[in-house]
Amino acid sequence: MPPKAKAAGKGRAPAKRKLAEEFPPGEVLTDVGKKSWKLGAPIGQGGFGLIYLADENSAKPVGADARYVIKVEPSENGPLFSELKFYMRAAKPDLIQSWMRSHKLKNLGVPRYWGSGLHDKGGKKYRFMVIDRLGSDLQKKFEECGRRFSRKLVLQLGLRLLDILEYIHEHEYVHADIKASNLMLSHSDPNQVYLVDYGLAYRYSPDGVLKEYKEDPKRCHDGTIEFTSIDAHKGVVPCRRGDLEILSYCMVQWLCGRLPWEDKLQDPVYVRDSKIRSQENISEFMTKCFSSQEKPDEIQKFMQEVKALGYHDKPPYEKFRSILQAGLKAIQAKDDGKMEFTTINGAASPAQKAAKRKKVVDEADGTEETDSSPVKKKRVTKKKEVNGVKKSPKKSPKKAAKHKQINGKAKLVEMATQTSPGLAQRSRGRPKKSSA
């Protein structure tokens, strides 16, 4: 969350949060269904919890080929609690399986929920959740590919995300924080992509009742600033059209490397106004992002379709799919389900050229952005593989102000992004929920 958001919530006490202690490999946790799970090595660290490799409890130690991960947080912390609610309601394997069958899908990129519970250790209580173990995240892939994905890959990612979004929307939730760092490849199949991190997911229609449109200045700019929806910038609770809008910004960034507002992410009002202007004149926005030869017609159509959606509208998913399919056809490609991450050699997009020019000017007059800029906070941590487990270099702890809604109320949450050596961390400036 940008510094401005902190000011927006002044007067609120930061929520106190604790980071879970590290459990030794071999620790056994028993879930509410009385099933026992064994922890392996920790492989990741979120804002407040740790992620461990895990397997069903047996005499064997948990190896690098574990099929599950367990997320553990002190029980009083909120983020895992709200994420767990999503998983319990919408990610049970049977529910996903029957949706896939009825919608004739080969796969659906929502990690399966396998169990959860509370664990006592040393007089303290921890909440845990067992989900599918996944592989590399797409932000890492994006950086490896020189911050450009091929058009075919982007359109296929868009199609996979439409399937995922339709599923979660039909199960009363919106994600509200779609971005490459929240997309992970399957651990076993490099062609399957999963949407993760439901800490910000919002139940937009509990028991089928839609929330009313209401702008709340106290909750403006929730989400990840460069991608968040215009509704979120205005402080309206997220809805289905917002997810489609966020997806459109992601696709543009993946295609051309940079969104036009990326050089001013520390100014959320500027970002909001740029998005509003872009929506008012999509054709001009496209010209800013792409050269005339590279302009993808389907993205413009996709954005026009998003613009036409009302706050309560159910998106016409099939129409969105056919727009992306038409894009594949235009480049003589097919949705063959293969995710090919290749480096794109191409001229910089107009937005990239503008950013480069700005950098030269800023360097010349000494006004280059400082480390407090969200762009820099989102820098990807280079992770090393050690024994098949991701490791990240030690960083000094940074504090980030987070602003988001909890139980329908806006709360400012201050979080310490702590790092411990040996853990992959994905905290890239996304707001966290407090335990309030």
Ligand SMILES: Nc1ncnc2c1ncn2[C@@H]1O[C@H](COP(=O)(O)OP(=O)(O)OP(=O)(O)O)[C@@H](O)[C@H]1O
């Ligand atoms: N299902 C999974 N399988 C394998 N690794 C995972 C999985 N989920 C998360 N990780 C790893 O754990 C790291 C932290 O994930 P986690 O979801 O706890 O944090 P986060 O929610 O992304 O963090 P924050 O919310 O603070 O930004 C990820 O970078 C990834 O390396």
